[in-house]
Amino acid sequence: MIKITLPDGSIREYASGVTGAEIAESISPRLAKEVLSITVNSEIYDLSRSIETDAHIKLHKFDDDEGKHAFWHTSAHILAEAIESLFPGTKFGIGPAIENGFYYDIELPEGRALSENDFASINKKMLELCQQDNLITRKDITKADALKYFESKGDNYKTELISELEDGTITLYTQGNFTDLCRGPHLPSTGHIKAIQVLSLAGAYWRGDESRKQLTRVYGISFPKQKMLEEYLVMLEEAKKRDHRKIGKELELFHFSPKVGMGLALWLPQGTALRDRLESWLTGELNKRGYEMVKTPHIGNVELYKTSGHFEKYGKDSFQPIQTPAEGEAFMLKPMNCPHHVEIFKSKQYSYRDLPYRMAEFGTVYRYEQHGELHGLTRVRSFTQDDAHIFCRPDQVKEEFKKIIELIQYVFKSLGFTDYRSQISLRDPDDNSKYIGTDENWAKAEQAIQEASEEMGLKPVIETGEAAFYGPKLDFMVKDALGRMWQLGTIQVDYNLPERFNLEYKGTDNQMHQPIMLHRTIFGSMERFVAVLIEHTAGKFPLWLTPQQVVLLPISEKYNDYAKKVLDLLKNYDIRGQIDDRNEKIGRKIRDNELKRIPYLLVLGEKEAETETLSVRKQGQGDLGAMSIEEFAAVINNEIKENFNN
């Protein structure tokens, strides 16, 4: 008998060789039906694989990541089986589970290409294979036998993968008529998959190497219930509806013109109003927290970036330097704000008492992103960072981190991002040679980041070896209304620039010391953040932020004068809006302004004019009834107050 410890600490005894499926069955038949894979002492097993020794186990269903992984991994094999049966002679690359579904990289036989027209037949075949409920079996074979098998199939991608594996046993998984090289784990049988569908096609280089052959990547998704697939497809539709490029056009926020240049956003008046409001609000918060605003030019002498090291590292792939009539003189479009800020720092002498120096700028930078990488406002060639640099003493790093974390938490909360994750990137403990800065400073900074995160209530994921060469960092990822993750804020420690620019301050010992520099941004860039905010809110911005809080709708032009009077009064309460005095009926005005996502519509006619009231309509809720101007102002102000209080 062996002892199996469940996640809750309870211990059950089974005969040696018991499988995950049998354990699940012994706990509950319902669980046995839903369980997909099992973790045995931190290794993930198939349910049919026997367990020979005492172990800690955890059973995985579709609702945890490990369960999904096995589910989608098996789905990828089904996709491959379907394609092989429909297009014999197809060669297969890799077919992993990904965050949302799975893909398989394939190479179709000569002269054959896959198009969206083939999706229906693939879907049909995949569903058929699932309904056959074929058992999935795992087989250990030798490397030589594995090579022989895939050579006989002519599958040179698989043989390449196998030949790079270590000697020893190799596992193959078979379901129905399809056998694939795979580490596993997989579902016990294909019947668990009740809904499966191809989603899209893309080209992908074999092993991500552009000098190698481009394969066809087929993306798909699958679920244990048909209804879940339907919901997923609805979510994809919803994501399309929320696409910031679409809403940006509808709400006239920004525009791209090929005549100006790709990746260069033109901010329209409404978008500018939104962005300016974000900037001025954040500036206010920065001032409260001891930051000082600075402004620096859009270009800088090439020598500056040579000193900072950016030119050497990125100059070739960047916008090329601008020549001047002077011999040998060149300027670069600013790719980073930090060298400029460093020069501001260097403009005077510092005592230890002057630190920390918190310097912030909404600084526009230019980076030559590759053509294919440009995407709406999220990937552009000119963008404005909400950048800040904090020059501090080593003993201040932790406190400064805490202050920045507090600010980031406040900003996220105020904008409705309640769900976010954080990640600390530390250096690779096995190889210190690739990092600049002393061991002592790194150790201190890494400790400071971890303590600060913990004291501020973050639960960061810690990634060792992910730090940049110049210092460790803390990144923030927010989850939007559709559950998608966006990387926004980041705080980075930098030992590199202080060294390259020879920054110093005078310590209590009357000696010069090198300050530590912290880079930090909250929004990342204004462009990207506005895009995320649009998709998160579907264009229904928080009341305090939205460019137009109210639109006044006179019933007919007889009441335009009353509307003008009301608008003036509302302005006294800092409520912003405009009058829709088009020659249209009230229903039309309501419809058009609802579509523009105006939070409050005020209907003004004879009744209202006589009683000095407003008929208030809230976006998405409809008629709230009549109110006095004072009452309405209170409604608005309360809603704004609540936004910042909860």
Add this chain to the structure above:
RNA sequence: GCCAAUGUAGCUCAGGGGUAGAGCACUUCCUUGGUAAGGAAGAGGUCAUGGGUUCAAUUCCCAUCAUUGGCUCCA
């Protein structure tokens, strides 16, 4: 930068070897209204750009540019 698809009116899109269509938006007129589209008339396009094939190209072919979906890269 690579692969694929796409590019027709301000927007969303239909069409198709014989000089171009719809809806919305726009302009003018009528209508002066009560909570998600009032009516009529009008104007608007070098069918992305440049070549080629053809009696004829917006349509077919090639190139370029841009957009979209991926890949690669990202200070």
